[in-house]
Amino acid sequence: MSTNREKESPAFRGGAAFLLSQLGAHVAQQFADRVAELDLTPAQAGLLRMLVQAPGRSQRELAEMLGMPPSRFVPFADGMQERGLIERRRNPDDRRVYSLTLTDKGMELLARLGTVAKAHEEQVCQALAPDEHQQLIGLLRRIADQQQLTPGVHGGYRRLRSG
Amino acid sequence: MSTNREKESPAFRGGAAFLLSQLGAHVAQQFADRVAELDLTPAQAGLLRMLVQAPGRSQRELAEMLGMPPSRFVPFADGMQERGLIERRRNPDDRRVYSLTLTDKGMELLARLGTVAKAHEEQVCQALAPDEHQQLIGLLRRIADQQQLTPGVHGGYRRLRSG
DNA sequence: TATTGTTATACTCTATAACTATA
């Protein structure tokens, strides 16, 4: 007739996997709230970053990197084009594809995004001393490499909005 | 006429916040895939855990912990009750509220869930040596505490399914 | 015939709010 309070596996609430999942959701939500002040969703911020890392990609490539179907990418890119943040140019070699690039306005916004990201980083890691902060980054990066995650891009913010 | 490749802020792709967000989404998705083999969603797994940690809570309390509105909790709990995993008992002191508890079948499933969680933990952290693994848990837990996250519960898997 | 971008549509998921029963 023992109680059941102790029966839960410690890997659950105490493990790194759970903490990563919990913290990841928290951090992603905070980032969503911050970029909302620039009138951006996390996915839009991701597109700005991807375009400066490697401009001139096709919509299909970009859609896949962001983890969305090509059909969804169209209205997504429409909005950013209407705001003057990105440009669509027909590729002369293959006139089916667009090459997407940042406008000057898009690059300005990306710079402001960098400031936001830096403040966010500091807010998230304020519990850690500088050397611990670096230690954490090192450990996380090794896991990310081993898990074969693409550096700098992820589609995990697929469903996040501000709020 | 410089290129724009170097203009991105390093806090973006290299920072702990980005890595936490990226890894968190990855780890949560992997967990969703694993528990799908037990015919559970992450939210359902979360409810099983919550009920063994502190049985007898009302539906409203549980709904809030899982980050869902009470109206959504009803069909959510219905499914688990129909599968014989949880029980609804009217509270004699206040007959408006249900007290939710795990059935024996629910506790069996929770035990299998513990095995799954342990395997998941090992798979996620296989890049790390045992002492590094503990180091990571320590750093993450300090951040989680400082960010005031409730230990053992999070609503961040709100929108995850297997796939 | 295959591929890019696009559009249309149908579907899932969700939250809001109205309803009932107990207090």
Next chain:
DNA sequence: TATAGTTATAGAGTATAACAATA
């Protein structure tokens, strides 16, 4: 009248698949 649980419904968001243009 206030609160727990429930139900109904309307809206947002999504993916699937059909379509047009180009290769």
